[in-house]
Amino acid sequence: MARLKRVVLDRLIRYYRFLADVSDGRRADTVTSSRIGAALEVDPSQVRKDFGTVGLIGMSRVGYDACEVCRTIRTVVGFDRPYGGVLIGAGKLGGAILASAEVDRYGLRIVAAFDSDPFKVGRHIEGVTILPIRVLATYVMEHQIRLAILTIPPSAAQPLADLLVSCGVEAIWNFTPARLEVPRGVLVRNQRLTAGLGEIAYHLKGPRRAVRHRDYAAAIEGADAS
Amino acid sequence: MARLKRVVLDRLIRYYRFLADVSDGRRADTVTSSRIGAALEVDPSQVRKDFGTVGLIGMSRVGYDACEVCRTIRTVVGFDRPYGGVLIGAGKLGGAILASAEVDRYGLRIVAAFDSDPFKVGRHIEGVTILPIRVLATYVMEHQIRLAILTIPPSAAQPLADLLVSCGVEAIWNFTPARLEVPRGVLVRNQRLTAGLGEIAYHLKGPRRAVRHRDYAAAIEGADAS
Known part of the structure; x- marks a missing residue:
């Protein structure tokens, strides 16, 4: 297989991470391009195209075998070679x-x-x-x-x-x-541990979010009960 | 100022991080859009455009006052509000x-x-x-x-x-x-601590880099000397 383009590689890694996360500790079976797309904010047609690039073919109305997707991406990206x-x-x-x-x-x-x-x-x-x-x-x-x-x-x-x-x-x-x-x-x-802090600071620069008093009360109640 | 677009925000944060890194521990004076562009792989004209967006104006042939750039980005992004x-x-x-x-x-x-x-x-x-x-x-x-x-x-x-x-x-x-x-x-x-590992695995999947024997010898010599 030819070297993958950086953007395709990045997406394949994100699909892999998503599937590895959701299947952690329980058996995953099939997954659709719509589900992956919705979770990762990628167009489902793009997901299918990327999967096609690495030879993965989905079943109509069923989607993809989650294990096969993980295994294929592992091999293509090289996670299977310690x-x-x-x-x-x-x-x-x-x-x-x-x-x-x-x-x-x-x-x-x-x-x-x-x-x-x-x-x-x-x-x-x-x-x-x-x-x-x-x-x-x-x-x-x-x-x-x-x-x-x-x-x-x-x-x-x-x-x-x-x-x-x-x-x-x-x-x-x-x-x-x-x-x-x-x-x-x-x-x-x-890799920077603090990579996300810029975006957070900019978000917090905006107006404070209003919190309703009953949320406060419910939170304290919940905390007391636990 | 209107809300910044996400891509502009991301670049501003990268400029800030770069300037904060290079000025760590020593006094920075001026910086050019070419230098920032080269370090961060951004087109210098894009750097100037982004700086213009937040009201920063460079001096011809001198560039930008590094402190002013940092201060302005701090304010715009909100790093100045603990x-x-x-x-x-x-x-x-x-x-x-x-x-x-x-x-x-x-x-x-x-x-x-x-x-x-x-x-x-x-x-x-x-x-x-x-x-x-x-x-x-x-x-x-x-x-x-x-x-x-x-x-x-x-x-x-x-x-x-x-x-x-x-x-x-x-x-x-x-x-x-x-x-x-x-x-x-x-x-x-x-934020994932392991975010970079996908790219690393793919890089290492390629053929092993040849290391010249004299590099090995020099490395051992250097290590022994230290």
Whole structure:
């Protein structure tokens, strides 16, 4: 299959996430393009077109087999090929990433964490050992690590990225505000914990929503009863 | 000023984040639309147009006063009006959000955290007290809390959202995979820690990048020297 266009890829990932979320913990059977479209605000005809691109064909009036859709997207996007990643910076955010049950769903296996703090080295978070940063290069090369997750101060990010890339790392999941320069062929995916706050601030800049007094009363009553 | 279009708002927030990042810790003076455009992959003429929309006028050959740009965007988007938020779920991710120095930059003041775990209640994370979830409704109403941050199991998200909305909360920053239903006028901003992993998996599905042996050797040498 030819490389997917970025917009198609993004939509396929959203469909996958939606189906994985709704099927979490219970058996999903069939799903229609209208249901996916309504939930994700995508035109149902677009959903069908994207599914067609990856070879998925729906049944008239029934829709798509949800398992087959998930399986196909997993294969097309590559979630079915587990790859090793290391976490650099074993702080609070690093701990939250290690604790996320979702990471597995996308093929990532975080195999080690690194920190420069000698008090953290040797400890375990979420079953992963924290190693000293001085062994990072050797570890990455020996274990052919493909992804590095950066949750470190921004000033340390570029030198570490250079080291990681020279050790064969092919993708950097960058939680720092640093803008990293990497050679062609290496992916930097910037991620900000605070990405949504701009939209929230703008929403709250508007007039305050009126809350009816009986809602207050009902809420207190409900809270007291629980 | 009329409500900004979503795409314009998103770009303004990106400009602000870029300028806040690059000026972190040192005095920024002027900035050109070309520099912002190149860094953010936006056409410089679009940058100038967006700046014009919020009343910013550049000086020929000099560009824009970086402080003025930041100040103007802060005002337009509403980052200059601090608002109170509560965190619900004082786990690892909650701790990482409380620890983020960036939250302040967007006007958010997290004034309390709530958890259902009695062992957590009464403790402090990042200077914020953890309160029992049963006092949530009263607290939110008394302190006129406008934002709630959800880092809880998805099954608890909708009942909590209902309670919060009835207590006057106007925006929910939702880190759970639950799809929340809220009345018109309440904003739900979904945020996934793992948002970037789809793109990373697809990148890594491609052929492995060749690493030259001398890069390996240099990396080990560099690591040994440090």
